[in-house]
C-alpha cells in the first residue's frame with residue numbers, strides 16, 4: 476500500500492526550506508531541519524531535486540528469508556526479523572527493488588556526496604554488485620563488529636557478529652567528497668580509524684519499546700554507529716537522507732549533530748515513533764558530540780629566493796624536467812630562465828606543460844652526484860634545518 480501523497484506531505488515551502496536552508500518561518504525551520512515522509516521511497520525519491528543531498532545512509536530490507544521460528548535452549552521464542560517489509564518473493568525481485576532505489580538515490584546525491592548502505596551476509600553482496608553496476612565507486616567496506624551479538628542457538632554455525640557498511644561515492648571520477656579524518660582520529664584515541672568498528676547492538680534504554688514493552692522496531696540501529704557515519708562524511712548544516720528511516724535513528728543523530736535530514740518510511744507506525752523521537756531531542760544538549768574537522772595545517776611558505784640566498788640552490792645552477800627534455804637556469808632572485816622567458820618555477824613549468832598552473836616544486840629536478848632529485852627535497856630540507864612547520 477502506498478501511503479504517500481505529494482500534495483499532503485511535500486508543501487513547497489517546507490521542501491524548499493529543507494533543500495535550500497531558507498526557512499519560511501521558525502516553525503517551518505524546525506520542521507525543515509529534520510523531516511520524515513510517509514511513503515514508498517521509490518515514489519518519494521523522484522520528487523526530490525537532483526543532486527540535493529550530501530549524505531545518504533540506507534538500511535534497506537535485508538531479505539532475511541527466515542524459514543522457521545527460532546527458539547532459545549530454554550524454549551523461549553527468539554524475536555527475529557519476520558516483518559512483511561523484509562520479504563521478497565525471489566532474489567530477482569529483491570535485486571530489481573535494490574536497483575530501483577539505488578538509482579533513485581544516485582540521482583539525488585550531490586556530486587560531492589557519498590552513500591552508506593548497511594547489510595548482512597544475506598543481502599550485502601547483491602547490493603554491492605548492483606552499486607558497482609550502477610557506477611557507484613566503493614571507498615570502504617566497514618565491518619560493524621557487534622560486541623554483544625545474538626548467539627547461534629543451534630550451534631550449527633559461527634555466531635554471526637558482523638554487518639557490512641558499504642561506503643561509496645557516485646563515480647570513480649568524483650574528485651571531492653567529505654571525509655573528516657581528524658574527527659575519526661579523535662574518536663579513536665588519536666590513532667587512524669580502521670574499517671572495523673566495535674559497537675554494541677542497540678539495547679537497554681536506547682531501544683525504543685512499544686506499549687507492551689516489546690521492541691518498537693525490529694532492526695533499530697545503535698546511534699553510535701550512525702554518529703560515526705554522519706561525523707565522518709558530512710559537516711554541520713549538510714542535508715542527510717535516509718530512504719528507509721524506520722525508527723528514525725539517522726534523523727535523530729543528524730539532529731543531535733546539527734545536520735538537516737530527510738527520512739522516508741512507508742509504515743506510518745514507524746513514522747510516528749520517529750517523529751516522537753525527534754521531538755524529544757533538545758539539540759542544545761549535544762554540542763559536545765559535534766566534533767568538527769580542523770582546517771588543514773598550512774605549512775609556512777618557503778620561496779625559491781630563500782633557497783638561493785641560503786645556498787641550498789646555487790645561482791646559475793641548472794634545473795631539469797623529469798625526462799630532461801627541458802632545462803632552465805636559476806637566477807639570483809630565485810626566478811628561472813630558459814627559452815620560455817624569465818619567471819617563477821611554477822610559471823615556466825606551466826608554460827612548458829601548456830597548462831593553467833603547475834607546482835614547480837614537483838616539476839623541476841636538480842642534479843646531484845649524477846642523479847636527478849626533486850626540487851621539493853631542497854625545500855623540505857630547508858624547512859627541517861630551520862625548524863619551519
Ligand SMILES: C[S@@+](CC[C@H](N)C(=O)[O-])C[C@H]1O[C@@H](n2cnc3c(N)ncnc32)[C@H](O)[C@@H]1O
Nearest residue numbers: 515516534560694695696719721722724740741
Ligand atoms: C532495516 S529497517 C531500517 C531501520 C532503521 N535504520 C532504524 O534504525 O530504525 C528498514 C525500514 O524500511 C522500511 N521500508 C521497507 N521498504 C520500504 C520502501 N519501499 N520505502 C520506504 N520504506 C521502506 C521498513 O518499513 C523498515 O522500517
